[in-house]
Amino acid sequence: MRGAWGHAPWTLLPVGVVAAVTVLPIAYVVAQAGKAAPGQAFALLVRPYVGQLLLGTFALVGGVTGLSLLLGVVLAWLVERTDVPGRRWWGLALAMPLAIPAYVSGFAWLSLTPRVEGLAGAIPIIALAEFPLVYLPVAAALRGLDGALDDVACLLGQGPWRRAWTVVLPQVLPAAAASGLLVSLHMLVEFGPLALLRVSTFTTAIYSASELEFDGAATGVLSGVLLVLCTIFVAAEMRARGRRRYARLGSGVRRAASRLQLGPWRWPVLLVLASVVGLSVAVPLVTVASWVVVGRSSGLPLARIAGALSGSLQLAGLGSLATTAIGLLLVLAALRQGAAARWLERLPYIIHAVPGLVVALALVAATLALAPGLYQGVTVIVVAYAMLALPLAQGAIRAAFEQAPRGLEEAGLATGRPPWHVFYRITLPGLAPGLGAALVLTFLSLLKELTATLILVPTGTDTLAMEVWSHTSQMEYGAAAPYALLLVLVSGLPAYGFARRLDRAGAA
Amino acid sequence: MSAFLALRGLSKRFGAAPVLHGLDLMVDRGTVLALLGASGCGKTTLLRLVAGFEQPDAGTVTLDGVMMSGPAGLVPAQRRGIGLVPQDGALFPHLSVGRNVGFGLPRGRRAVAVEAMLDLVGLTGQAGRPPHTLSGGQQQRVALARALAVEPSLLLLDEPFNALDAVLRQELCRDVRRILKARDATAILVTHDRDEAFGLADQVAVMDAGRIVQVGTPRAVYREPASLVAASLTGAVLRLPGTLIGTGVETPLGRLPAMVRETLSDGRVVVVLRPEQIVPAPPGQGVSATVLDQIFLGPRATVELSLPTGSDPLTVKANWPADRDYAAGADVAVAVAGAASVFPVQ
Numbered sequence: 001m002r003g004a005w006g007h008a009p010w011t012l013l014p015v016g017v018v019a020a021v022t023v024l025p026i027a028y029v030v031a032q033a034g035k036a037a038p039g040q041a042f043a044l045l046v047r048p049y050v051g052q053l054l055l056g057t058f059a060l061v062g063g064v065t066g067l068s069l070l071l072g073v074v075l076a077w078l079v080e081r082t083d084v085p086g087r088r089w090w091g092l093a094l095a096m097p098l099a100i101p102a103y104v105s106g107f108a109w110l111s112l113t114p115r116v117e118g119l120a121g122a123i124p125i126i127a128l129a130e131f132p133l134v135y136l137p138v139a140a141a142l143r144g145l146d147g148a149l150d151d152v153a154c155l156l157g158q159g160p161w162r163r164a165w166t167v168v169l170p171q172v173l174p175a176a177a178a179s180g181l182l183v184s185l186h187m188l189v190e191f192g193p194l195a196l197l198r199v200s201t202f203t204t205a206i207y208s209a210s211e212l213e214f215d216g217a218a219t220g221v222l223s224g225v226l227l228v229l230c231t232i233f234v235a236a237e238m239r240a241r242g243r244r245r246y247a248r249l250g251s252g253v254r255r256a257a258s259r260l261q262l263g264p265w266r267w268p269v270l271l272v273l274a275s276v277v278g279l280s281v282a283v284p285l286v287t288v289a290s291w292v293v294v295g296r297s298s299g300l301p302l303a304r305i306a307g308a309l310s311g312s313l314q315l316a317g318l319g320s321l322a323t324t325a326i327g328l329l330l331v332l333a334a335l336r337q338g339a340a341a342r343w344l345e346r347l348p349y350i351i352h353a354v355p356g357l358v359v360a361l362a363l364v365a366a367t368l369a370l371a372p373g374l375y376q377g378v379t380v381i382v383v384a385y386a387m388l389a390l391p392l393a394q395g396a397i398r399a400a401f402e403q404a405p406r407g408l409e410e411a412g413l414a415t416g417r418p419p420w421h422v423f424y425r426i427t428l429p430g431l432a433p434g435l436g437a438a439l440v441l442t443f444l445s446l447l448k449e450l451t452a453t454l455i456l457v458p459t460g461t462d463t464l465a466m467e468v469w470s471h472t473s474q475m476e477y478g479a480a481a482p483y484a485l486l487l488v489l490v491s492g493l494p495a496y497g498f499a500r501r502l503d504r505a506g507a508a
Numbered sequence: 509m510s511a512f513l514a515l516r517g518l519s520k521r522f523g524a525a526p527v528l529h530g531l532d533l534m535v536d537r538g539t540v541l542a543l544l545g546a547s548g549c550g551k552t553t554l555l556r557l558v559a560g561f562e563q564p565d566a567g568t569v570t571l572d573g574v575m576m577s578g579p580a581g582l583v584p585a586q587r588r589g590i591g592l593v594p595q596d597g598a599l600f601p602h603l604s605v606g607r608n609v610g611f612g613l614p615r616g617r618r619a620v621a622v623e624a625m626l627d628l629v630g631l632t633g634q635a636g637r638p639p640h641t642l643s644g645g646q647q648q649r650v651a652l653a654r655a656l657a658v659e660p661s662l663l664l665l666d667e668p669f670n671a672l673d674a675v676l677r678q679e680l681c682r683d684v685r686r687i688l689k690a691r692d693a694t695a696i697l698v699t700h701d702r703d704e705a706f707g708l709a710d711q712v713a714v715m716d717a718g719r720i721v722q723v724g725t726p727r728a729v730y731r732e733p734a735s736l737v738a739a740s741l742t743g744a745v746l747r748l749p750g751t752l753i754g755t756g757v758e759t760p761l762g763r764l765p766a767m768v769r770e771t772l773s774d775g776r777v778v779v780v781l782r783p784e785q786i787v788p789a790p791p792g793q794g795v796s797a798t799v800l801d802q803i804f805l806g807p808r809a810t811v812e813l814s815l816p817t818g819s820d821p822l823t824v825k826a827n828w829p830a831d832r833d834y835a836a837g838a839d840v841a842v843a844v845a846g847a848a849s850v851f852p853v854q
Contacts, residue, residue, distance in 0.1 A: 148598035151561060152651075154585045155592045156612030156658060166611075170602040258561060 018330065018351075021387055025354045028362030029227060032220025044221040049205075053222070057201040057229070059119055060126075060194070061187040067127035068183045072134025073176055075276060077164065080142035082260045084269050090277075091139065095132050095499035097280040099492035101448040102129040103192030104468060104484045105280070108287035110196060111477040122197040128280035129193075130186060134179040136499075141175040142168070147257035160260050174240065181237035188230050189355035191451040196472060202226040203357055203451070210361055211455070223358045230353040237352075288484045295478025304462070305482055312447055312463040312490070318378065319385030320393075320442040326386055327393030327438055328431070331401055352391045359384050360452040381456040385446050392445060393438040400434020444494045447487065464490070510573070512537040512694055513558070513662060518567035520553055527553045529718045530567065535696065535711075540688055542697045542705035544729075544741060545715035551698045554715070555664055558696065559592060560585030572661060591660030593668045597651035599639040605650050606635030612658040625653040628687060645676045652684060656691065663688070663695040669704055681707045702742055706730070714738045730782075732767055736851050739780045746786070746824055748817060750779035750850065757850050760817040761795055765847040772852060780849040786813065786826045789843035797842045802834045809834065813842065 033041055044050075079090050097105075102125070109116045109125050116125060145168065153167045191203045202222055210219040262269055363384050367375045374380050408430065412422035450465045457466060464487040471480030511534035518531040527550045535541045543551045556562045558569055560576060560583065568578030571590075576583045599608050609625050610618040626632055629649040639647060648668055655663055668684075669677045685708050688695050699705050705712050706726040714722040714729055714737075721741075722734040733739035736747075750759040752774050757766040759779050766779075789795075800823060801812040809830040815822045826842075834840060 146598055148594040148596070149600060151559070151585075152592055152594060152598050152654070153600075153611065154561070155559060155588070155590050155660075156654070157586050158612075159584075159586055167600060170600075173602075 018326065018387075018390070021383065022351055022354065024366055025223075025358045025362040026227070028365050029220050029223045029358065031365070032216045033224055035220065036217035040217060041221055044218055045225070050222075050225065053200060053202050053205050054225075056119070056199065057188065060123065060190075060199060060201055061184045063119065063123035064127045064130060064187050065180050065184045067123060068131040068134050069176060069180045071127065071131040071276065072179065073138050073169075073172065075131070075273065076135050076139040076142055076172070077168070078269055078273065080139050081164070081168065081257065082262050082266075082269065084262060084266055084273065090273050092496070092499050093277045093281065094135050094273075096277075096492070096495065097129050098132045098444075098499070099495035100129060100281065100284050100488050101192070101450070101465070101491075102126050102190065103196055103450060103465075103472070104288065104488060105129050105284040106193035106196045107468065107472040107477065107480060107484060108284035110472070111291060112283075112287060117198045119199055122194060122199045125197070126187070126190065126193055128276070130183050131276075131280070133183055133186075134176060137175040137179050138172045141172040145171055145257055150257045177240045178237060181233055181240055185230060185233045185237065185352060188226065188233065189357065189451075191357060192469065202229070203355060206357055206361075207451075219361065223355075223361070226355055227353065227358065230355060234350065234353040285485075285488065288481050288488065291477050291481030292485055295481050297478075300482060304467075305486065308462045308464045308467045308483055309486055309490070311461045312465065312487070315378075315381060315385070315453070315457075315461070315463060316443050316446040316449075318382050319389065319446040320439050322382050323386045323389040323393045323442045323446075324397070324435055324438045327390060327397050328435065330390075330394055331397045351387055354387070356384070356388050356449070356452045357455075359387050360455040364455060376456075376459045378458050378461075381453070381458060384452045384456050385442075385449065388449065388452060389442040389445055392441045396437040396441055397431060397434040400431050400437070440494045440497065444491050447491045511535055512539075512572055513696075514568075514570040515554075515558070516568050516570070518554070518557060518569070519565045520550075520557060520562065521565060527718055528557075528564075531719055533713055533720050533723070535694060537694055538692045539711055540685070540693070540695045540697065540709045541711045541713055542699060542709035542726075543713050543715055544699060544702060544705040546741065547700055549715050550718040551715050552666065555666055555696065555698050558662075559590055559664055560588050589658075589661045591655035591658065591663040593648070593651045593655050593663070593665045595667045595670050596644075597639075597647040597668075599642075599647055599650055599654075601639055603639075604635065605631070605637050605639060605642070608639065608650055609635070609653045609657050611654060621657055625657045628656070628690075629653045630683065644671050645680050648672070648680060649683075652687065656687070656693070661694065663693050665695060665697040667699055667701075668697075669699075669701070677704070678707070684708060702730075712742070714741050716741065733780070733849055736778060736780065736854075739849060739851075744783050746781040746783060746815075746822060748779040748781065748822065750777050750848070751775065752777045752850055757848055759848070761815065761842075761844050764844050766850045767847050768850060772850060776853050777850040778853055780851065781844060783824050783826055785845050785848075786815070786824050786842050787845045788828060788832075789841035791841075794841040794843040796839050799834045799836055799838045799840055801836055804830060806830065811840075813840070815842070 036044060075094055078084055079087050079094065084090070105128065106116075106122070106125055109121065115121065149167050149171075150163055153163045158166060188201075189203060190201075191207060194201055195204050195207070202225060206219055206222045206226065209215045209222060363380050364375070367380050408426055412426045413419065417425075448465060450469055453463055453465055454469065457463065464483045467483035468480050468487060471477070471483070513533075513535040515531060515533040518528050519526070520528040531550075531554065533554075543554065545551045553562065557564050557577065563582065564577055569576040570578075571588065574583070575581070576588055599605075600611065603611070605626070606622045610622045613621055622635055623632075626635060629652055631646060631649055631653070634642075634646075639650065642650065651668070665684075669680055672680060681704060688708075697705065697708055709726060711723060712726050712729045713720050714734075716737045722729055722738040724732075729738065730742050733742055736745075739745050748759045748761065750757040750764075752766060752768065752772060754774070755766060755768060756763050757777060757779055764779070795816055797813040797815050799811060800814055803810040807830060808827055811826045811828050811834045813824050813826060815824060828834070
């Protein structure tokens with residue numbers, strides 16, 4: 001593989017572009033903070049307000065991550081390791097919260113009772129939206145667990161509960177740790193539901209400093225702190241993934257693990273599963289749907305809804321195409337040996353550390369300074385989308401690349417065909433599943449994207465996410481509902497397909 | 509005397525498919541028994557019933573006089589005191605070698621026992637290593653040490669040498685036998701590999717389609733197979749048509765002494781020989797066979813012969829001393845050494 005493309009100079013081009021765009025937010029933060037006098041920057045940094053933000057942010061990160069881990073691990077264990085009835089169905093249902101953006105479920109709960117405002121409400125609501133990120137990888141790890149380990153531990157005298165603790169849990173710990181860190185990172189950069197539920201974190205503070213108070217220095221200082229926090233979590237996540245070593249030993253066929261017989265306990269277990277699905281999927285869906293009915297009395301603005309739908313589809317579609325194309329180039333470029341390749345492996349994680357809000361603010365500043373003609377155009381928002389979704393795309397494409405049999409390309413080149421022909425006929429078809437997954441994943445996440453969209457959306461374009469946002473922040477629940485419902489339905493389809501694929505991949 | 513492990517009338521089905529049919533098997537204390545059968549014959553299911561991972565639909569499992577599975581109730585797997593060495597070892601990947609071996613031991617006597625077990629399996633001083641740094645053979649040794657550390661009354665070995673190459677397999681097989689015998693352990697080895705079964709076991713139980721078709725010493729099951737199925741499961745066979753007359757059988761290769769069972773009467777039978785019974789005949793004797801091919805191996809040669817068995821010539825690969833050159837196309841006189849097994853025509 002390396003021989004085929006590794007030395008083509010054009011493969012370095014996307015690297016340069018992406019690196020430049022990655023540096024942009026950091027440059028922006030430094031430039032903004034630099035506007036303040038030295039003493040002022042320090043004063044902006046060391047003040048009780050920043051301490052409160054730190055406290056609030058950590059409380060949110062800790063609460064949501066802890067609750068997501070608890071839910072994800074326990075539910076995965078119940079579905080994968082017990083004989084609870086309807087396991088396949090539960091497996092799919094528990095992935096469905098992925099299709100409901102946290103700001104939609106936040107809006108749904110808020111419309112039911114204002115008492116969910118504040119941290120105490122935000123933590124469970126957001127955790128119910130985030131736990132599938134823990135559930136899915138942990139369930140996959142449990143499914144991949146060799147049943148023989150459990151058998152051996154059983155014969156060595158350990159009962160089912162002790163085995164869950166000594167054998168099963170350590171096996172899923174790497175997956176749980178990595179996904180827990182991912183959830184933490186999401187919480188650091190989360191914005192929509194926090195603003196709705198009136199929780200103050202760095203992201204909401206940066207938004208109000210920049211968009212409401214137009215305070216460049218405060219924006220810069222707060223963004224700098226957020227960047228540092230994100231970098232710490234990203235570094236921890238990289239370490240956690242690097243240490244995933246609990247692959248199976250040996251080479252034989254593994255036996256599926258036997259499941260714990262629940263007996264009469266299956267009723268409480270079913271109740272737990274049903275409550276989680278009910279609270280995370282049914283309550284938001286039913287609430288939003290009933291607001292659609294309520295709001296219909298004042299007439300549905302069909303033309304406006306259609307406009308928002310088409311705006312969402314267009315922006316997310318363009319964004320996912322661009323992201324997947326760049327992701328493909330990056331994966332190909334990463335085949336180069338040497339330091340550049342090692343940095344390419346890390347690039348998605350590094351990008352991950354840059355909050356969408358900071359990306360958007362930096363892009364606005366850069367466009368205004370360098371190319372005012374592009375300001376509030378489609379190009380800038382597509383660039384922002386590509387930066388935000390690139391880690392997802394690169395992960396999916398890389399996974400497909402690693403599964404493709406080695407040596408196929410050499411065999412193709414050995415037939416004497418030119419490299420572009422081999423690329424087109426052999427490399428690309430092998431990557432097709434990965435490219436498909438990358439398109440779906442990025443499309444799904446960009447449909448829901450709110451933060452960067454709010455700042456960068458092209459003049460005259462409307463999206464479902466923006467409509468939900470603007471109506472809910474004015475407490476017009478009936479008016480927000482049709483857009484929220486459409487958003488859930490549109491993003492539900494790719495989420496369902498993705499969960500099905502994961503399910504089948506695990507079963508095979 | 510009653511057996512240490514007694515399986516009586518065991519039946520098990522998964523859905524509509526019956527896997528075991530009223531199976532009986534006795535294993536004496538201190539015996540290593542190999543359960544030899546093709547894949548899918550139910551041997552793994554039998555092992556899992558003994559271990560307690562599955563429950564029989566009918567029949568009983570009795571260990572040292574205590575009923576483990578049966579109408580009287582059931583002892584759960586974790587309280588049976590049975591050890592298991594699974595395929596590929598199944599070492600806990602998150603624990604060191606020492607922690608693996610000590611997994612079933614109370615904390616107090618762990619350190620001493622672990623060192624002793626590692627000495628026994630030839631891995632002295634390796635307690636601190638993570639399992640993934642061990643070779644396949646070493647992993648199996650650790651798995652054996654882990655199973656034996658808790659001093660199980662019965663040890664189950666589930667195709668433990670499957671993933672290993674031939675040389676390592678032989679070496680490990682010999683070591684495992686030495687270790688089991690030194691501890692006077694009672695063990696059941698499940699395998700589809702007859703070399704493994706013969707090399708490790710005192711007794712071989714030949715299993716086919718959910719039943720035990722023969723139990724005996726390795727020599728007995730190989731040389732005196734109880735049925736055509738048992739014969740082909742325990743080694744290569746040559747099948748000839750024949751006519752039984754008293755204690756002899758007429759075959760295309762001449763009249764041979766027969767191992768006759770009392771249930772068989774004179775008349776048409778199926779004659780079974782092992783390939784090594786076809787030997788070069790002394791000058792002027794035997795029947796004439798044609799050499800098809802020869803593979804020279806140094807001291808010996810594999811000679812592929814076409815035997816004069818009438819309309820349906822039988823080919824056999826004989827492993828002969830290479831003191832003569834058996835050129836392809838040449839005729840060579842062959843004789844049959846030893847007695848023939850005879851079975852009724854189906």
